[in-house]
Amino acid sequence: MNVIAxxxxxxIGVGVSVSPYIAACQRILSEAGLDIKLHxxxxxxxxxxxxxxxxxxxxxxxxxxxGAPRITTTLKFGTRTDRDQHMADKVDSVKAKLDQG
Numbered sequence: 858m859n860v861i862a863x864x865x866x867x868x869i870g871v872g873v874s875v876s877p878y879i880a881a882c883q884r885i886l887s888e889a890g891l892d893i894k895l896h897x898x899x900x901x902x903x904x905x906x907x908x909x910x911x912x913x914x915x916x917x918x919x920x921x922x923x924g925a926p927r928i929t930t931t932l933k934f935g936t937r938t939d940r941d942q943h944m945a946d947k948v949d950s951v952k953a954k955l956d957q958g
Contacts, residue, residue: 859936863901863932867930881916892904903943
């Protein structure tokens, strides 16, 4: 089953800047072959259910390995069975409506 997810991982107890931890997670998601799109407060992820959730677990494991004693994560995800839909389709739908005025 395909899933589209929005992931926000926040390492706690590592100081103010968390970009090294987010970069490590981005590498994991990319290496997993997932379609990802980084944004200011998280990452959109698209792919096979098992691959997405396995990669998210790997992100947690790596961030802990890097020294973060705690992590808080917000995860939103959705699936569809009525049709094949991708992240770009969702964005394009909104943009088309904006173009209509």
